[in-house]
Amino acid sequence: MSRLRALLESLPEGLVVRAVSPHAILIADPDADEFLTKRESAVLGLVAQGLTNVQIARKLEISPRTVEKHVENARGKLGAANRTEAALLAYGITA
Numbered sequence: 001m002s003r004l005r006a007l008l009e010s011l012p013e014g015l016v017v018r019a020v021s022p023h024a025i026l027i028a029d030p031d032a033d034e035f036l037t038k039r040e041s042a043v044l045g046l047v048a049q050g051l052t053n054v055q056i057a058r059k060l061e062i063s064p065r066t067v068e069k070h071v072e073n074a075r076g077k078l079g080a081a082n083r084t085e086a087a088l089l090a091y092g093i094t095a
Helices: 002-010 038-048 053-060 064-078 083-091
Strands: 016-021 024-028
16 A cells, blocks of 8 residues: 555646546546546446446446447547457556
């Protein structure tokens, strides 16, 4: 825990730090476009669980097209080539 504390204390002031899973944090400038929204993070969490867009849409009570847009936006922000890579990057999952 002391390594994490040291990292957090070394960050410039004004950044937002948000836990996105028990094993990953997201650090971003709150004014930057790269910050994942809560919905994008939620969608990627379900992608990480292996759900399809249709299954995610049913679970979140949104349309499959909206799920596609959330995944697309998150991929762009994370620089991910595909939905799986986006989930891996967002949640710090390693193979």
